[in-house]
Amino acid sequence: MDGSVDPSDPADLGGTTGWGRVVAPADVEPEPPFARPWEGRAFAVTALTMGRISGRNLDAFRYALSRLDRTRYLDDGYYGRWLHAAELMLVDSGVLAPGAVEARARRARGEDVPEPADPPVAKPDYAPTAPGSLRNVDAAPRFAPGDPVRARREPPDVAPPAPSAGPVGRGPCKLPRYLRGTPGAVTAVRPAHVLPDTHAVFAGEHPEHVYTVAFAAPDVWGPGADPHVTVHADLFESYLEPR
Numbered sequence: 001m002d003g004s005v006d007p008s009d010p011a012d013l014g015g016t017t018g019w020g021r022v023v024a025p026a027d028v029e030p031e032p033p034f035a036r037p038w039e040g041r042a043f044a045v046t047a048l049t050m051g052r053i054s055g056r057n058l059d060a061f062r063y064a065l066s067r068l069d070r071t072r073y074l075d076d077g078y079y080g081r082w083l084h085a086a087e088l089m090l091v092d093s094g095v096l097a098p099g100a101v102e103a104r105a106r107r108a109r110g111e112d113v114p115e116p117a118d119p120p121v122a123k124p125d126y127a128p129t130a131p132g133s134l135r136n137v138d139a140a141p142r143f144a145p146g147d148p149v150r151a152r153r154e155p156p157d158v159a160p161p162a163p164s165a166g167p168v169g170r171g172p173c174k175l176p177r178y179l180r181g182t183p184g185a186v187t188a189v190r191p192a193h194v195l196p197d198t199h200a201v202f203a204g205e206h207p208e209h210v211y212t213v214a215f216a217a218p219d220v221w222g223p224g225a226d227p228h229v230t231v232h233a234d235l236f237e238s239y240l241e242p243r
Contacts, residue, residue: 010073011066015178015221034079042079042086049086054093055123058133059200063172064088094122124202135207137192142237143211147186150243151179151213151235158198158206158238171201175239179231183243184215187232195236208237 034040050061064085065073072084090096097116106113129135143149155173174196190210198206217229 009066009172009177010068010070011062012177014176039079042083046082046086049089054086054089054095055126056089056093057126057128057199059194059196060089060092060124060202061085062196063200064092066172092122093124094119126202129205133194134191135194135205137207137209141189141209141211143186143189143209143240143242145186145188148183148243149186149211149213149240150183151175151181151215151233152239152241153181155197155236155238158195158204170197171203173197175235176233178220179215179233179235182215182219184213184219184233186211186240187214188212190234193236195238197236210234210236211240213240 034043046061050056050058054060056064065081067088068081068084073081076084087096087101091098091100097119099116103113103115107115152175155170155175158170188211190212192207193210195206195208198204212232212234215231215233216227217225217231218227220231
């Protein structure tokens, strides 16, 4: 772990350095849910875009966030990145043409620029198998509390539901970069959950068992870390291997 931000996924910030001192907030009056009026509108626009307008799901929204560049993800603030992700989902689904929002903004400022032609709509032909994200998995959990495991460096392709089909490639991996290759031990088995790696790119739900895994801080951060500190993470079965 080199402490740098992965430019291919600015959302994977765990364990990175250079963000300054963490300061606990002082006792203050409860804050409003949105600091400025436009943030509430951004929240509403993104919520509508995610399902009803773009046809995409929560994991696809998170995938859109991970594909933003550093400026759009970090410098434009929390709801700024929501708006950028909403725009990207609309482009992915053919509801907006690439560059359409920028062209419309420039025209609103009085510039004489053409707007791109509308693309063909390409919304995902998708319906979840059940409400929410929890699912039942017929196979028994591979691991049990107390089992020594290791977080994989790169999870393998996902086994398909039908034995006759070939392996299913993965989309964005949600295994935190700072835990990859680190030894740990299972402390609990959690309910099975839709796999975001495939769900985000509409390659199937592929639910898996989820485990809480304990990692010793020196194994995660190096020999200078406090040996009395333990890092816990909830990880999908395919993110883990026995050791």
